[in-house]
Amino acid sequence: MKTNEKIIKGIKIDPNIFTFKYSCQCNGECCNYGVYADLKEHEFILSIKDRIIPMMDETQSTNIEDWFEEPCEDDDFESGYAVGTEVINGKCAFLDKNGLCVLQKLADLDGVHKWEYKPIYCVLFPLVVFENELTIDTEHIDRLSHCNKHNPNCETTIFEYCTEEIIHLMGEDGFEELKQYRDEVLAGSLNKND
Numbered sequence: 001m002k003t004n005e006k007i008i009k010g011i012k013i014d015p016n017i018f019t020f021k022y023s024c025q026c027n028g029e030c031c032n033y034g035v036y037a038d039l040k041e042h043e044f045i046l047s048i049k050d051r052i053i054p055m056m057d058e059t060q061s062t063n064i065e066d067w068f069e070e071p072c073e074d075d076d077f078e079s080g081y082a083v084g085t086e087v088i089n090g091k092c093a094f095l096d097k098n099g100l101c102v103l104q105k106l107a108d109l110d111g112v113h114k115w116e117y118k119p120i121y122c123v124l125f126p127l128v129v130f131e132n133e134l135t136i137d138t139e140h141i142d143r144l145s146h147c148n149k150h151n152p153n154c155e156t157t158i159f160e161y162c163t164e165e166i167i168h169l170m171g172e173d174g175f176e177e178l179k180q181y182r183d184e185v186l187a188g189s190l191n192k193n194d
């Protein structure tokens with residue numbers, strides 16, 4: 001382990017999350033590419049298919065065979081397998097014509113947490129856990145035409161903006177640890193500039 005490497009809840013932390021400026025100002029362009037879900041998340045979504053289908057509109061497919069790609073091995077996923085959602089009519093199979101995710105709509109209808117049925121990658125973006133490191137998905141941000149592009153005066157960091165998402169991933173205690181680490185990182189960079 002590198003001496004400056006920080007691990008919280010078993011996940012490495014990329015310190016750039018404390019300084020990267022970010023704000024979310026569009027209507028979900030990120031969903032146009034689909035997402036990778038864990039094999040278990042894919043199985044869960046299929047297990048509630050009968051409740052998802054009635055939430056869909058004419059721009060979506062109600063044939064479950066159209067929803068996912070073939071699973072592929074990927075160590076970044078808990079089960080060791082990732083399954084991509086298919087793109088239908090230029091958007092994720094689960095995005096409706098109003099730009100709403102039907103998995104989140106169903107969760108709202110059920111009165112459970114809004115992210116209960118969504119793949120964790122959807123929740124975290126534009127953060128990502130890549131090679132077991134919590135970092136910024138700059139590759140996907142860069143290929144999107146609106147994501148984080150039109151706010152040159154933004155002062156909010158991605159860490160501040162995505163507080164709710166980080167707590168969802170790491171819990172309140174993990175988030176508190178992250179805040180302490182952020183303070184150390186920022187104090188360190190201030191000292192370097194003295």
Ligand code: SF4
Pocket residue numbers: 023024025026027028029030031125126144146147148
């Ligand atoms: S994460 Fe980026 S692409 Fe997705 S809704 Fe926010 S600004 Fe838009």
Ligand code: SF4
Pocket residue numbers: 030031034035085092093094095100101102103118119122
């Ligand atoms: S599953 Fe929902 S949140 Fe995730 S990419 Fe598809 S529409 Fe967007």
